[in-house]
Amino acid sequence: MQIGLLSFSHLPQVMDIENEAYPWPWTEGMFADSIRSGHLCYLASDGDRALGYIVAYVAAGECHILNVCVDPAEQGNGLGRKLLRYALGVALDLGANEAFLEVRVSNDAAINLYEATGFEVVGVRPRYYPADDGREDALVYRLELSTINR
Structure with a gap:
């Protein structure tokens, strides 16, 4: 498994994962906008097969995690944690001091991941x-980046 930059050529596989993992997925346009905007967009893959991805951005000393997703067939193997730590490390290198994210109150797996990471x-x-x-509440999480273990 390797982590590298997410590119436009990866979007068909990313959309397959996104549509399988979420009842309200991001659109391909949202991913394309993030790539064009220079956001931190990383793909975990095994050869040519996408396993998961993360999208974040850094501004004003803050990292904002926008999307973290692992192929449902690959969940539970620590890949989400690896992607999250990778992006947080890059954000720290880019001068971010803290990270923020939102998560559905019903998303126990993601909540467990974020809390285990220190959020x-x-x-x-x-x-x-x-x-x-109708609508569901989001929990807002924060992490002081000086506390992460890379």
């Missing part, structure tokens, strides 16, 4: 995400 809840965004019954 702490700093707020709630009411009705942030679409849901079957």
Whole structure:
């Protein structure tokens, strides 16, 4: 398994994973905009097969994690943790001091990943995400980057 830059050529595989993993997936245009904007876009792969990805950006000393996803068939093997630590390390190298992200209150697997990485809840965004019954709250997490182990 290797982690490298996510490019436009990877988008068909990324969209396959995104559509399988999420009931409200990002669009291909959202990924393309992130690549064009110079966001931190990384792909974990095994040869030519995409396994997962992360999208983040750094601005004003902060890293914002926008999307972390692992192919459902590969979940539970630590790949999400590797992607997250990789991007956080790059953000630290780029001068970020802290990282933020939002996660659905119902996404126990992601919450466990973020808390195991050292993220702490700093707020709630009411009705942030679409849901079957209307909208779902998001937990806002923060991590002081000086605490991460690379």
